[in-house]
Amino acid sequence: MGELRNALRAYAAQNHPPHILLQQLDHLLCLHQPGWTATVCIVLVEPGNAGRRVADAGHLTPLLLSPRRTPCFLSEHGPLLGLGLPQPSAVSQCVGPGSQLLMITDGLIETRNSDILDRLRLLGAIASNSQDDPDGLCTTLVDTFGKV
Incomplete structure (x- = not known):
């Protein structure tokens, strides 16, 4: 890359x-x-x-x-x-x-044990409901999806 x-x-x-x-x-x-x-x-x-x-x-x-x-x-x-x-x-x-x-990078949301479409829907829901600035949204996404 x-x-x-x-x-x-x-x-x-x-x-x-x-x-x-x-x-x-x-x-x-x-x-x-x-x-x-x-x-x-x-x-x-x-x-x-x-x-x-x-x-x-x-x-x-x-x-x-x-x-x-x-x-x-x-x-x-x-x-x-x-x-x-x-x-x-x-x-x-x-x-x-x-x-x-x-x-985003696919590595943020893809896991072996979950459906990619479910993860994309979750991403959309979190992003659309966020009141955070872009940095805050990024932190929320990493905190949410960084947990396996």
């Missing part, structure tokens, strides 16, 4: 659209680590925080938290990196004032 992270930084400095970044990472992974796969979700925040472009290669999708709407997981999803498959174009998401996008 460290190599992919550094490669992503280099590719992003060339101002490519998100799905091209994912395609380049996929090519790199196929070339140097055949048979390996990885997941990545890229969110580019537009100037003025007016919207976001989301490209997801097999990663858990972000949770959109809006002040007056039910939280929802974004539905954008492409194939894992390392499969050599084309990545769909990034999808633009309009967000209202006060909205937040919660992105």
Whole structure:
């Protein structure tokens, strides 16, 4: 992941659209680590925080938290990196004032003894009912899911 992270930084400095970044990472992974796969979700925040472009290669999708709407997981999803498959174009998401996008690593919620959908529902419930600032929400999530 460290190599992919550094490669992503280099590719992003060339101002490519998100799905091209994912395609380049996929090519790199196929070339140097055949048979390996990885997941990545890229969110580019537009100037003025007016919207976001989301490209997801097999990663858990972000949770959109809006002040007056039910939280929802974004539905954008492409194939894992390392499969050599084309990545769909990034999808633009309009967000209202006060909205937040919660992105997590799968290691936070996945366990061998629980259903991933149950864990995602719990994540959504905790995030939507939280009155905490982002740091406080992160602490609550780690405290909740960090217990096995």
